[in-house]
Amino acid sequence: MPDRTPVGPVLARAATTLAAAGIGSPRVDAELLAAHVLGVPRGRLVLADLTPSQRSAYAELVARRAAGVPVQHLTGSAPFRYLELAVGPGVFVPRPETELLVDAGRALLDSVSPLVVDLCAGSGALGLALAYEVPEAIVYLVEQDPAALAYLRRNAADVAARRGTGGAVHVVDGDVTRAAELLPGIAGAVDLVLANPPYVPTGTALPADVAGVDPDPALYGGADGLAVIRPLVGVVAELLRPGGGLAMEHDDTHGDAVPALLRADGRFVDVAAHRDLTGRPRYATARRTGKTGTP
Ligand SMILES: C[S@@+](CC[C@H](N)C(=O)[O-])C[C@H]1O[C@@H](n2cnc3c(N)ncnc32)[C@H](O)[C@@H]1O
Structure with missing residues (x-):
């Protein structure tokens, strides 16, 4: 068909444009954008060609990517484990390294129908x-940013529909540092808390594709980066049942500080520090002691 253009040369030119603009993964981004325009999985692109209107839509997306718009904002979705999550301006784009926390959390579970809380859900x-992979889980997701909540509600409805009956997914609008008050019915009964709080020390120079793209409340955790994590430690202790588990992500400068905060609280045991696949300190795990109440 003469008005259709094979995708191969178009992709090659787009990758060159993106590389020249300093984009770190030009070929991958060129393919993701083409797959989005064509509505096909990235692996099927080799067989595809573009109509004139698809070519102009693609050219516009490549130009916006070259100008620094995140590829996930252009496609409207971000992969995370088995999910494609709706994302866009105003919500933190989930990172691949955070996927490790789900494995860490699942390793702490000893029930097929656990009660789980995600603090700072984005x-x-x-x-x-976790809800998708453990279909009987009852999951509460706490978030306070209105823009993030809009994406969260949409993603929660999607996952709830896909997992069918069994567990439940609840979105809670509120401040995580008050989560034990927000969730009075389950405080002291939670099997697992997952948390990826804002933890970047204010003033840290971030790459251009992070600063000004992800919302500031999702990134910065005060002067030392621990402004949210510090109160969260006590909140987590109030939420968890004796023996319940915690997996919490932190800044790579907090590999000692976060485990130290957990130990200092006195209500956690088995406190462990973990690194990500690049070897950077990335998250901590712990279990609630058997004793209840404040130490
Ligand atoms: C680093 S993002 C993590 C998002 C998601 N959990 C992830 O891993 O992709 C942190 C999130 O915490 C939210 N947040 C920050 N402070 C909060 C607070 N005090 N209460 C509730 N949510 C908060 C931000 O709006 C943001 O969505």
Whole structure:
């Protein structure tokens, strides 16, 4: 068909444009955008060609990507484990390294129908991945940012529909540092808390594709980066049942500080520090002691 253009040369030119603009993964991004325009999985692109209107839509997306718009904002979705989460301006784009936290959390579970809380839920990445992978889980996701909540509600409805009956997914609008008050019916009974709080120390120079793209409340955790994590430690202790587990992500400068905060609280045991696949300190796990109440 003369008005259709094979995707191969178009992709090659787009990748060159993106590389020249300093985009770190030009070929992958060129393919993701083409797959989005064509409505096909990335693996099927080799067989595809573009209509004139698809070519102009693609050219516009490549130009916006070259100008620094995140590829996930252009496609409207971000992969996270088995999910494709709706994302866009105003919500934190889930990162691949955070996927490790779901495995860490699942390793702490000893029930097929656990009660789980995701604190600082954003798009819902952690809690919804857990909900999808553990279909009998009852999952509460706490978030306070209105823009993030809009994406969270949409993603939660999608996952709830896909997992069918069994568990349940609840979105809670509120401040995580008050989560024990927000969730009075389950405080002291939670099997697992997952948390990826804002933890970047204010003033840290971030790459251009992070600063000004992800919302500031999702990134910054005060002068030392621990402004949310510090109160969260006590909140988690109030939420968990004796023996319940915690998996919490942190800044790579907090590999000692976060485990130290958990130990200092006195209500956690088995406190462990973990690194991500690049070897950077990335998250901590712990279990609630058998004793209840404040130490
Ligand atoms: C780093 S993002 C993590 C999002 C998601 N859990 C993930 O891993 O992709 C942190 C999220 O915490 C939310 N947040 C920050 N402070 C909060 C607070 N005090 N109460 C509730 N949510 C908060 C932000 O709006 C943001 O969505």
